[in-house]
C-alpha cells in the first residue's frame with residue numbers, strides 16, 4: 001500500500017491508501033467535494049519537495065479544523 005494525496009477545490013488535502021499504481025483519480029473530500037489526486041509521487045521522503053510539504057501541512061492545519069471535527 002502507498003499513501004496518495006488528494007486535494008479538493010477548497011484545497012483541503014485528503015490522504016488515501018491504495019496499492020501502487022491503483023490509486024483512484026479522485027476521492028470524496030470530507031467537505032463533500034471531489035478531491036483530485038495530486039501529482040505528488042507516493043512516499044516522497046526528501047529533497048526540494050519536503051519544504052513544499054511542510055508549507056502545505058501548515059496551511060492545511062490552519063484551514064481544516066472544522067473538517068477534522070466532522071470526521
Ligand SMILES: [Zn+2]
Nearest residue numbers: 008012029031
Ligand atoms: Zn474539501
